[in-house]
Amino acid sequence: MIFALAIFYHLNLNAQKIIIGTEKSALVYSVNKDKQLNQIYFGTNLLDSASYRNINAYELPAYATGGATYLQEPALAVTHADGNMSLQLAYLSKEIRKLDDNVIETNIRLKDPAYDFYVNLHFKAFQKENIIETWTVIENQEKGDVLLNRYASVFLNFPGATNYLTRFNGDWGIEAQMEQFLLPNGLYSIQSKLGVKTVENGLSSFMLSKEQLDDENKGEVFGGSLAWSGNFDLQFETFKNNSRLGEALKVICGINAYASAYRLKTKESFSTPHFIFTYTNGGQGQVSRNFHHWAIKNGIWKGEQRRQTLLNNWEATYFKFNQDTLVNLFDGAKKLGVDLFLLDDGWFANKYPRDNDKAGLGDWEVNKKKLTNGISYLVKEAKNKNINFGIWIEPEMVNPKSELYEKHPDWLLKAPNRPEDLQRTQLVLDLSNPKVQDFVFGVVDNLMRQSPGIAYMKWDCNRVMSNPYSVFMGKDQNALFVKYTQGLYHVLNRVRAKYPDLEMMLCASGGARVEYGALKYFQEFWASDNTNPLDRIKIQWGYSYFFPALTICNHVTDWGKQSLKFKLDVAMSGKMGFDVQVKKMSQKDIEFSKAAVENYKRLQPLINYGDLYRLVSPYKTNSASLMYIDSTKTNAILFAYNLMVSEAQNYPAIILNGLDPKKKYKIKEINLRAEAKPQFTEDGQVYSGESLMSSGLKWYLFRSETSSILTLEAI
Template identity: 60%
Template sequence: MIKNIFSILLLVLSSLILQAQTVPEEIILQTKNTALVYRVNTKKQLSQVYFGVSLLFRDDYKKMATPPGDAFTTGGVNYVRDPAIQVTHADGNPSLQLQYVKHTVEKMDDNVSTTHIVLKDPVYPFELTLHIKTYAKEDVMEQWTTILHKEKKAVLLNQYSSAALQLKGDKYWLSHFFGDWANEMRMEEVQLPEGIKTIESKLGARATNFDLPSFMLSINKPAEEESGEVLAGTLAWSGNYRLLFENIRYSEDVDHLLQINSGINPYASTYTLQPNETFTTPAFIYTYTAKGKGQASRNLHSWALNYGIWKGKQQRQTLLNNWEATYFKFDQNKLVTLFDDAKKLGVDLFLLDDGWFGNKYPRNNDDAGLGDWDVNKTKLPDGIGYLVKEAEKKGVKFGIWVEPEMVNPKSELYEKHPDWVLKLPNRDENLRRTQLVLDLSNPAVQQHVFAVVNNLMKQNPNIAYIKWDCNRYMTNAYSSYLKNKQTNLYVDYVDGLYNVLKRIRANYPDLEMMWCSGGGGRAEYGGLKYMQEFWPSDNTDGLSRIFIQWGYSYFFPAAAVCAHVTSWGNQSIKFRTDVAMMGKLGFDIQLSHLKDDELNYCKQAVQNYKRLQDVIGYGDVYRLVAPYDNLAASLMYVDETKKKSVLFAFSLHPKYGDVFPKLQLKGLDSAKKYIVKEINLMDDAKPQFKQNGQIFSGDYLMKVGLDWYMQQSLKSSVLEINEAE
């Protein structure tokens, strides 16, 4: 009897020792200035204890109370909040519980670590691992989940968030961006009411245009540029997404809680997950700061350039595109003459746009040929290789446009493979831009799309640039390949696209590529993992672009935002070019339509941009005067040494007699001396900043500022501000 009691006590003690080893008091994830803290409660649930400014002493987190409930809420058992995950098991049970099993920390280097937290259902062989990668210097966290089960049959994933964050505050203000084709990035800031607010997309083949999968959330009061608590987040996914904000002011369990669930949109996407298969959600990237929206942007930009964008700091190529000069109407000789324009302008590269392919169905407009990626023999009898060589003779590199995910019904590809197209079997085809979407859930279609780029590059290895377009979203979406698993389509399409891009990057790591989609349809970090830049909008009007590019600056570095000078807009060539220089500079304009002084100005601007590209593209952004409620707009970029900076200033529509306030600069070194020089001047034009050529301390420039004398509408100035020697 005593022996049995002793054995039982020994087992209990062993269990307590094992539990002490496997169940930590806190799981603390920290960056330079931010901490996210979890704790395992008495029910073995993972609870979020804290998220905010990191504390000096780690032991202080132990003094915080354990909040009720799960950090990653589940559906079907105890919670009435929106679940981060909700499933139907193989036996039909629609409930899920998740208990802590273990966690491990994987240290990549001195800056990056990933914590893997394993959670399991106590009844079913169902496992979810929460992955949180911290970037210490950038103050950024990246979060995603992997889901695995060993049930006898398939499990249905009804909701499957990438991340779930909980904030505690009095009030919240949400800044987000919406629009449509040529009208992207309309900014709106609203106070979140009690209840649920969602930002979402159901476009299938693209994420954006209508709404951006990115946001800024101000906590307790609206944040300013350089002050206030801000959470900035963005989802890296090129398809349907949902950002859900559940604001709970009063309830039995919690009060003043904001639950944020982010991930793939569950709309029409109940995913069938087979036993022993792993489902991986896209990454949700976020940063928290108590220093305003500007610091949140700089954190995201730094992360993006170092980790989020394919070769983010690879030197970008300035270019001349032929689209506005020729549209579909060109031939070999016409293109060769345009190489001279590119050389004259001083850009690095000539980009051949749509219309170069198709023979049975020539691509002479947008209703035929798409999908038939053989060179049009009438327009280009000597092929793409001849164009590459002729461009190189002129000292210009060559780039080319493709849209490999799409097909025209009037094409050989459609005739040979009608089963490769997404379309409902008993409905009329729904065309947008006279085209249909190929089924990238099908491995055969993935091989075809890969071959479009691979064949081009194998036959013409000196192609230096690819513009990848996607000019429509999904409608009437049905996959003949997926058969009875149609609700997997929206996810499998994007995964199929990424499979193709991974293969392309494995073969062509140094190729510069632009992510384009009917304007700003792919302004997201899912695709930028494989691309250096994206096309923000087909609207290239200089005035409109100030607002569009300003909006993107909240989440994307300037090096990633393509900005072309075109014939859109009634502003001067100087104004349009200065606006374009705020991003990744390019031209899509007929040089023959420019006057001599305009052409000379553009050539000068190209030289200045190349010289200053590192500061503009990769420097810290400081938004000085926002265009939304002002008569002007101004921002500046500062390099990491604080020795070089570039400032852009634009008048919008001031009235006669309006006076601009002094421009107080930011981001400089107070102790350094700086010389101010206005560049990008038209022939014989006088500087609009009267302090041009003068030397000031950084302290003066940031506290007193520069006088601004642009008295007319739609005027622009570019200042180069360098440390004085």
């Protein structure tokens, strides 16, 4: 077992063990004679707890502290009220509670022997999903303030100095780009200092393995994801032949310590972000399935709620529209058969009308010239056409050309004695300020009170923090990034408490906020502003490792020169939507799109809740294929894409997975135009699950930018 490790340091073999286990994995700690808590095992759940034994010669701390005897990167470093910068933690107690038939919570309480300073390591073990969620609660009972200089959510030990990291890089338009490489000796970090839009340059999710992984469903893999919408730091410290630590890897994940020293007052506590992780010997595919099962029930807002298909007006109108224009677009939504019409940017502000992105942001009153009868009129007209209505907001931001900017200059984040650093001609509001929190909550609340029929909101965020300074926080600016994120969560908690049924999309110039700290308040996210389906295949592939299909919004747009079928087939593999000019579409294209929407709605439970198996990777070939199968292994859907054709192309066989080998499956190609013949030459044939998972299917797409969708039904 690559992640199984144990320690022998002449302790009593009957020393107390603390086992945090799921059905298939276990993280085990032990308390030594000096009351130090150490990690002794992480790997497959063993039948006999006595099997978690100590075989290595090095102590591996459960939560390393700085300034004392541990000399590497610590999980926690503080300055005590008396100025002492050393910290040691001794074991006090544990508490184990069974929250329900599936979840067991463990709390391990530690204390500095010399100070009234406490650390509580919390764990929730989700048995069936094989997911562990952990976070740290830090308590200051000293007589003065304690400065938290760094405070990680998790500290994990892995044996050996050979570890491969899979990470997901990105930027605007190229989000979630997967890469795998050998971690170097020393310290490697994935981090963000952007303040907001914090995963713009890379997700706060990753995987580790001892070997480079070529088979999706083989190999021992660790997968982890930090649930935090602010600056983060994922540290990987590798040691080769270290005299104190041997050969090992330390993984330390949490809030980025950069400009984040947090003053913890006496009698106060601080809770770190949650870190979600899993261990499996079923490869990267099983990491994904574990995360998806957990997320649908625990990680996203109302994960089992049916998602609405939609038509967005953005590419049809941009900022140029009036209420008649929009009402006419409702007909397009009706023709496509989608559930909802989404009004994007440009509907607000009067003194400085939102006619472009240079003005009006922050002034969230309806533009009377564009929308004479207000939002309620649009909601009513949409209902008359039997569709729902949604609206775009960006409540955390402000244009200098706005009434909000003029009236509340103290609400802005901008450094004194520095020029304004505008990005997208806007600045960030100061969510550390309770008055600003009230204002941002009011943006949602006012819209919902004035137009209670609004069914959907797209919450956007289009710039990062630069030259940040909070007037509200005064001279102590160190924890600004942290308190901004806490303020955001305070607002979102209020929104969800009052409007639990409102469907919300998380957007940040695309996927720059895709992590489980924010997703606990949202049903779905906008994956990328880049909607070219060729690029989207890789983007959506990357996200799929940690986020289920029902969260990934995929829209059919005018981007790219591919066929409409190719665009529909790519969009259908996640949460389907449209951003097109329906009036410019031919009647045949409209009918074809409507049929695809009907197929999607029929198969939506399978796509949204089925087990995902990635079959042919676009990162390794010029093709891609993935499939979803239901829990009874009765129905499945397979997506196949040919990206491009080269002269010396070797086409991969499609080896299916997750089927019942004893069942027989009838295969049918869907999403075909009325006049088109199936591309899959074996359409209608019946094969055993065993055959499909051993021999597979011959590759059958031989032209660039072609696609196909197959359904499988057990007979």
